[in-house]
Every structure is written in structure tokens, then in C-alpha cells.
Amino acid sequence: MVENRPYAKFLAYLVLTIGVIIVAFPVYLAVIASTNDSATISNGNMSLLPGDQAGVNYYRTLFQGTARTSGEAVGSMMVNSFIMAMGIAFGKILISILSAFAVVYFNFPFRKTAFWIIFITLMLPVEVRIYPTYKIVADLGMLDTYTGLILPLIASATGTLLFRQFFMTVPDELLEASKIDGAGAFRFFKDTLIPLSITTIAALFVIQFIYGWNQYLWPLLITTKSSMQTVVIGIKKMLTTQDVLTEWQIAMTTAVLAMLPPVLVVIFMQRLFVKGLVETEK
Amino acid sequence: MAGVTLDTVRKIYAGNVEAVKGVSLDIEDGSFCVLVGPSGCGKSTLLRMIAGLETISGGTVKIGDRIVNQIEPADRDIAMVFQNYALYPHMSVYDNMAYGLRNRGTPKDEIEKRVKEAARILAIESFLARKPRQLSGGQRQRVAMGRAIVRKPQVFLFDEPLSNLDAKLRVQMRVEIKRLQKALGVTSIYVTHDQVEAMTLSDKLVVMSGGQIEQVGSPADVYRRPETRFVATFIGSPPMNILPGTVEGPGRVSVGGQSIAVTDMREGLSAGTPVEVGLRPEDVQAGSAGVSALTMDVDFVEELGATQLFHGKVAGAEFVVQASTGQIPADTRRLTLAIDPANVHLFDPQTTKRLGRV
Amino acid sequence: MEKRAIFSSKTLPYLLLLPQLAITFIFFYWPASQAIWQSFLLEDAFGLSSEFVGFENYRTLFEQPEYYRAMVTTAVFSTAVAILSLSCALLLASQADKQLRFGQGYKTLLIWPYAVAPAIAGVLWIFMFHPTLGMVSRPIKTMGIDWNPMLNANHAMILLVFAATWKQISYNFLFFLAGLQAIPKSVIEAAAIDGAGPLRRFWTIVFPLLSPTTFFLIVVTVVYVFFETFGTIDAVTGGGPAGQTTTLVYKVYSDGRLGGDLGSSAAQSVILMLIVIGLTAIQFRYVERKVQY
Ligand SMILES: Nc1ncnc2c1ncn2[C@@H]1O[C@H](COP(=O)(O)OP(=O)(O)OP(=O)(O)O)[C@@H](O)[C@H]1O
Ligand SMILES: [Mg+2]
Numbered sequence: 001m002v003e004n005r006p007y008a009k010f011l012a013y014l015v016l017t018i019g020v021i022i023v024a025f026p027v028y029l030a031v032i033a034s035t036n037d038s039a040t041i042s043n044g045n046m047s048l049l050p051g052d053q054a055g056v057n058y059y060r061t062l063f064q065g066t067a068r069t070s071g072e073a074v075g076s077m078m079v080n081s082f083i084m085a086m087g088i089a090f091g092k093i094l095i096s097i098l099s100a101f102a103v104v105y106f107n108f109p110f111r112k113t114a115f116w117i118i119f120i121t122l123m124l125p126v127e128v129r130i131y132p133t134y135k136i137v138a139d140l141g142m143l144d145t146y147t148g149l150i151l152p153l154i155a156s157a158t159g160t161l162l163f164r165q166f167f168m169t170v171p172d173e174l175l176e177a178s179k180i181d182g183a184g185a186f187r188f189f190k191d192t193l194i195p196l197s198i199t200t201i202a203a204l205f206v207i208q209f210i211y212g213w214n215q216y217l218w219p220l221l222i223t224t225k226s227s228m229q230t231v232v233i234g235i236k237k238m239l240t241t242q243d244v245l246t247e248w249q250i251a252m253t254t255a256v257l258a259m260l261p262p263v264l265v266v267i268f269m270q271r272l273f274v275k276g277l278v279e280t281e282k
Numbered sequence: 283m284a285g286v287t288l289d290t291v292r293k294i295y296a297g298n299v300e301a302v303k304g305v306s307l308d309i310e311d312g313s314f315c316v317l318v319g320p321s322g323c324g325k326s327t328l329l330r331m332i333a334g335l336e337t338i339s340g341g342t343v344k345i346g347d348r349i350v351n352q353i354e355p356a357d358r359d360i361a362m363v364f365q366n367y368a369l370y371p372h373m374s375v376y377d378n379m380a381y382g383l384r385n386r387g388t389p390k391d392e393i394e395k396r397v398k399e400a401a402r403i404l405a406i407e408s409f410l411a412r413k414p415r416q417l418s419g420g421q422r423q424r425v426a427m428g429r430a431i432v433r434k435p436q437v438f439l440f441d442e443p444l445s446n447l448d449a450k451l452r453v454q455m456r457v458e459i460k461r462l463q464k465a466l467g468v469t470s471i472y473v474t475h476d477q478v479e480a481m482t483l484s485d486k487l488v489v490m491s492g493g494q495i496e497q498v499g500s501p502a503d504v505y506r507r508p509e510t511r512f513v514a515t516f517i518g519s520p521p522m523n524i525l526p527g528t529v530e531g532p533g534r535v536s537v538g539g540q541s542i543a544v545t546d547m548r549e550g551l552s553a554g555t556p557v558e559v560g561l562r563p564e565d566v567q568a569g570s571a572g573v574s575a576l577t578m579d580v581d582f583v584e585e586l587g588a589t590q591l592f593h594g595k596v597a598g599a600e601f602v603v604q605a606s607t608g609q610i611p612a613d614t615r616r617l618t619l620a621i622d623p624a625n626v627h628l629f630d631p632q633t634t635k636r637l638g639r640v
Numbered sequence: 641m642e643k644r645a646i647f648s649s650k651t652l653p654y655l656l657l658l659p660q661l662a663i664t665f666i667f668f669y670w671p672a673s674q675a676i677w678q679s680f681l682l683e684d685a686f687g688l689s690s691e692f693v694g695f696e697n698y699r700t701l702f703e704q705p706e707y708y709r710a711m712v713t714t715a716v717f718s719t720a721v722a723i724l725s726l727s728c729a730l731l732l733a734s735q736a737d738k739q740l741r742f743g744q745g746y747k748t749l750l751i752w753p754y755a756v757a758p759a760i761a762g763v764l765w766i767f768m769f770h771p772t773l774g775m776v777s778r779p780i781k782t783m784g785i786d787w788n789p790m791l792n793a794n795h796a797m798i799l800l801v802f803a804a805t806w807k808q809i810s811y812n813f814l815f816f817l818a819g820l821q822a823i824p825k826s827v828i829e830a831a832a833i834d835g836a837g838p839l840r841r842f843w844t845i846v847f848p849l850l851s852p853t854t855f856f857l858i859v860v861t862v863v864y865v866f867f868e869t870f871g872t873i874d875a876v877t878g879g880g881p882a883g884q885t886t887t888l889v890y891k892v893y894s895d896g897r898l899g900g901d902l903g904s905s906a907a908q909s910v911i912l913m914l915i916v917i918g919l920t921a922i923q924f925r926y927v928e929r930k931v932q933y
Contacts, residue, residue: 008838012735019732020749026764026806027756029775033767044773095660102656105646114657121668123920127867127889128912131896131905132671132678155663168643173368175645176335177429181382182356185647191381195372214757216871217893232757236875239763248773255763262755270748274814277754335645 088212096159284346538597759871
């Protein structure tokens, strides 16, 4: 529109800039804290400029840990988080693409039932079935294992719905052409459906990686060994807020490290991230 | 090579929709057979049953000497060209053509030879590395053809392969398909609702309506001697005029009180029997009074360039006459039409069947 | 909606569905039904035996003042976060929708907090608002307010609302921006020709057209506050002080912890299930999620 109101644009820049500053400020402070020593922070003397302790803090955090986390280094917690996030993302994609393939491309007596069984899981988040789920995982001997961390979180309707929706848009003629070209179900899936779904897969991967990395309640319940802790749980253990002995510089260094992978994923895979977010909510 | 034989083939869809009602048809080896008919008449269904994409509810389909009812599409030795081409969007042109061959374990150098050969015939050699989305509609169409050719199948199946192209390209591709089919000599079955395509391409023309065959024959036969009123009005453009009339005696009918002679007329029709009289717009001679003549009140004239269409009424019914431009002054209000007895078609108003000599 | 072209195999579809269905049954349906069953049982103090007590657990639950307090806390928390995060997000989105030079850059800088774990968001905010060392607490204290979220329940709630809102703005911003971009420019131009100024256009044209998005985001934000802020609460307040920031979900967790009152915890889970079903139903009923069958 040819509307010439310079102040409107100025206002827009102003509002957005303030927004960005407010959004970034807590993280900026965390980064600053990760470059200061313990005393500076707990005296309340921290300035808004970086200190000179970054090397020490990041080294200690990544490789040594603190007494509160039973000396578990954040580096190994991040490895745990990474395994869990990747496991959840891949697991979800795998089982949901298979089930969507079954529901869309086959006709069998319990098709609708199967779809609804999966669909209803939307209404059963972990939080509403915490202890019974915990008990099953315990009975299966999966406490303090990666399997226990990953498996219960990989089934959900989101992925199946997403793939189903995408498969419905694939023209029937492609399957017919494949059939004439001599491709069976497996070949069609591998040679045509998967390559066509690749962006959907990537988008779902980005969302599920973030989801997995950021899990809190579930790992809190089922990990008791410090060696199985994820980084999001680890940081909570570092601060008991009443405690003056909290090593804030280490806690904030851990916070920065814990944010890094998922935030980088969002920034560098923004297009896929937005696609995934919008489509899993449709 | 092989012909295709259909024996009372039927298709009943879920919900008891009978889309194909017992079709029998013999398609000779190497011939070009076109299935034509209005939308929804079951021609795609029939073609897809031949391809094996649709189960056959009744009857048998034979390709060569083999009954293929229970055989998978891939094993029927056919190739198909779809209306939307159905190219694999993520594969290059080369891979699109090679895919079927790879799936059946054709040796690599053989695949390469065949793809190159097909690409040369279709003049798409320079696109082999491209993805389908980087091609124009006409080029995609060629790739779809190429995918069919490389397979060296017994039968080509086409389901309205040209209807996504613009008018000019459609004519060009039509000629190319015909040339290609003649060169390769592969039995082809081609579905269309475009009667110009049907007439120009076919050796054997099959007109369908309501899940049944109305008439089978060479395009010239079907045009010259339509067996039913449906075929008469479906084939030919503009469509044949139909006028109500009655039998006067052997070889004569009366239309709106005017008497006309008929060459091809069933013997033994008693005087007074109602008939439908069919006259093609291009078969009547306007302006000259002849032995048999009708008069027409003109409503308006359509200019088509080389010809003109005069729209009006004869004996109370709509009537169209086609005449070369300039032959008749455009402001003529009343025309006298000379009728050649050989060009009059008679149909039974009840059964709509032709009342010709047996 | 169904495919015309499908495969015909008797066993393959079941094999394909097997992993998902197995996990769904083992980790969703079985525990959920266990929760329902347990909500009707009363365990003795040692957890050795249990007896069927019908709706007893539900009755005691509704006699607990703490349960009502958790409901109120949850309601206040979700309302505050919904109002705050939606209005901030709408303000930012409406500005970002203008043809700006660095539009994409601003967008990137505003959406990344989505990727921060709720618990980490809590940690960042408690660091800023820590009563003794918080950088933001200092100016508040010099204003004469005895700021202490560790002891003062209102302060604790304010802090939680900030932390939860901060994280949710990015999501709401993204969807508002998409909603704004989907409004045909011609509609706004027509309003401009009709003489409506920018602000008037926003409230009479844009905002009503955005209402499906707004409604959708309200539901999503409420679901988020109900369930995902668990980590934030656990990191910031641990439900305190004195249980005053304990939400419904947090209470399920803390009541059942260390083999505590499992019957009551189960009854609470069942009530939560009903709430989720209600929220999902609302979402599907009014937000036109396109799921056929
Ligand atoms: N999967 C199906 N289930 C039920 N009825 C169907 C199905 N497919 C087609 N039909 C019906 O069968 C009839 C024939 O369909 P078909 O596709 O063969 O027509 P067609 O002659 O190819 O028409 P068009 O020129 O429009 O492509 C139609 O009435 C159609 O509605
Ligand atoms: Mg058709």
C-alpha cells in the first residue's frame, strides 16, 4: 500500500528492537555470568560486560562438574541429552512414518480402529499418567537406561497425523506408475514415498529434537544414577535456590550450554523449524 | 507383440456402481484402438482394468494368449501414460525412464542403451539430467512417453495423455504419437473424450456410453454409418441434426410435411411409422433446391473463418448447416436445403438404433 | 478421504503398525488405565495392600483446600500467561508484518526462545530476579519493595508468569505473523479506501480476521501452561513457598512422589485427563483441525 507514514515504520523498528532486547536479555545475562567468578556474582557485583573467567568456567563445567551433580561433568550430561533427543526424534519418525504408511496405503479390517487408537494418544500426555508409566518402565527394568528415557516418549499421534496428511497429497497415479514399473510396497515406500517426504521428515525431526532435548519430568523420574542425567535435569540439581552455596557461574554456564544445541537448530534450520511447527499443529 | 481381448468385462465399484457393464472387444495385434465417450462412461475404468490397476469384477481380459485377470500390473507387459504424467518428481528424467527397467533387473548397459534410444526418438536427450519440475508440459509429456517406450511392452495404454496440453501442442503431440505407434508397431489403447483425437488416431474406434460399447469400427465407418443415435450425435462436429419424421413408403420419409428420399432404409417399415431423421450439418447443400429439399428459418450465423454455421429451425427442431464462407449471403433469413438421399440416417425413436438396410 | 490406489497385503499393514501400537499400548493405554484403576483404590500406609474404595479418593481430594488452591493457581497462572504472551506476540507480529528492511532478521531474533527448555527458562529468570544477587532485583529493592520470590507467593507467581511468558511469546508470535500474512492485502486496502486509519483498520478488520488464530493460540497456551511449565515451576519455586505455586500437574507429581499418596495422585491424573480431553475437544471443534475419518 502506498501509505507514507514514516513514524509508523519508526515505531515498528522501535517496538521490535525493544522486543528483541527483552527476549535476549535473560540469555545475555546468563552468558555474562558464565564469564565471571562465583564471588562477583554472589556479591551482586556483576556488570553488564563479560568477565575473564570464561575459560575456567566452561572447562570446569564441561569436563569436571560440581559436587551437586555428584561430580558429573556437564559434557557427559549433554551426551545423554543428545542421545535422548536423537533417539526420540528418530524413533518417532520411524514408527510414525510406518504406521501412516499402513493407514494410508493399505485397506484392512481394523484400519479406522488403529487410526483412532493412535489418535487418542494426543489426549494422554506423560503428565497425566506419570506414576503408572514409571512403574511399567521400572518393571521392565528400564530405569536409568536410554531405552527407558526414549521408548515411552516416541509414540504419539503428531507424527502419524503429519505423515498421513502428507501422504494424502501424493497423487494416486504415482503409486499406479510404480506398480506398472514393477515396484511393490517396500520399493514404493523406499524409492518414492520417502524421497518425497524428505522435507516433512526433516521438519518433524527439528521439532522432535527440540522436544526431546528439553524433556524434564520424564528424565527427572526415571534417572537416579548421576551418570544418566540429562543436562536439563543437571542444571536444576545445581541450584537449590535457598542455598547460598549455589555455584552460579557454573549453573549459568550449564544453562548456556544446555540452550545451545536446540537454539542453534532453530536458527540454522529456521525454515524447517517453522514448517514443522506449523504443520504439527494443523 | 500381442493383441488384447476383452470378454464381457464388468466393473462394479463399492456401493453397487456398475461402471462397466459387460464389454467384449477384440483389439488386433499392432493396431491403435481409441476408446471415446462422454465423461463418466467408464472408459478409464476399462483401461485401468486392462492395466491391472483396478480389479476385474467379471469377465476376462486377455493380453496375447494369456488371461491376465489375476496378474500384477508389472507382470502384464504393458506400459501406461497418465493424464497428469505421474512422473516421479524426485527423480531425474533419466531415472524416471530407467526405474521400471531397474526394478526388473535389466542390465545397466542395456538400460542406458534403451533410455538413450527413447530419448533420441522423443528429442529429449538434452533434458535427461533434469527433474520433471524443470520441464515444460510438452516435455513432461514426452518423458512420460519415453518411460513407456523403454519398457518395450506388448501394449501401450494411454489415459487422456494430451488433455493437460494447450491446443497447439495437443495437435503436434497427437501427430507424434501416431507416427511413433506406427513406427514401433505396438498395440495401443487410447482413452479420450476428444472426438478429433479419436478420429485421427484410431485404426479401431470404440464409442462408449453408460458403461457399454455403442459401436466399434474404423473411424470412417463410424462416421459414415453410426449404429445408434448416440454415436451419430457424438461423433462429428458440429453434431448431427436430428429431426422428427414419419415413413412415407420404401425409400421415402416425410419431415415437417416435406418429403425426402433415403438410400439406406430398413425394408418393410410400414407407412406412418415415426422415425428420427439424422442429417450432418456438412452434408446438406444450402441454397440449391434439389430432388429432396427442406426449408430452414435462420436465427443467426457463426463465423468460423473457412466455414460458416447457420443456426435455425427445420420443422420446429433446432438445425445447423455448415457452408463454405461466401457460399451463402450472411443475411439470408430462409434457406432451402438440398438433401442427398445417401446422406440421410434413420433411427428408431424407441430403441435409438439405426434403421438401415440389414 | 481415501486413496484409490492401495496395496493389497493381509499381513504387512499389521507389521507396519506393530511398533507404534505396541508402544502406545504399553506406555499409554496400560498406564492410563492403571491410573484410572488406582484412583479407586486406597493403599495402606506401607503400600502393602490396597482396597477398592470407589470414589473415596475423589471425595477426599475435593475436601482438600490445597486442591482448590492448585486449581486457582493453575487458573491464575494460565490466564496471566495467555493474556501477556498473546498481547506481546500480537504487538510484535503486527509490527513485523510491515515491510521492514530487516524483517527476517527480527523474526529470527524473536523465535529462538521456543527452543529453550522450560526449566532453563526458569533458571534464567530466577537468576535475574534472585533476591540477593539478581540484577533486576536490585533496582526493585531500591524502590522500597521487599522483593523475594522465595518467600512471597505473589512474587513467586509473578516470576513464573514472566518466565513462562518469555518462552511462549515466540510461538504465538510465529502464528500471529502467519495469520497476519494470510489476510489478503486487498481487504485492508479496501478499508483504507473506506477511510479507516491504521489503528481503526487493525481493530475493525485485522483483529476480527485473526480471531481463529487467537482462539487457537489461547488453547495452545493454556495447554502449555498446564503441562509444560512443570519444569519452570520445579526449577524456580518447587511449588512453594508453602505450596502456593503448586499447579494441578505439579500436585500430581508431588503428591505421588516417593510412594506418597498414589490413590490421590491417580485421581488427580484422571481429572487432568478429563481436562485434556476437554481442551482437545474444544480445539478440534472450533479450530477446524482437518482430521477426516
Ligand atoms: N473408485 C470408484 N468408486 C466408485 N465409483 C467410481 C470409482 N471410480 C469411478 N467410478 C465411477 O465409475 C464411472 C466411470 O468412471 P471412469 O473414470 O471410468 O469414467 P471416464 O469415462 O474415464 O470419465 P472421464 O472422461 O471423466 O475421465 C463413473 O460414474 C464414476 O463415478
Ligand atoms: Mg477418465
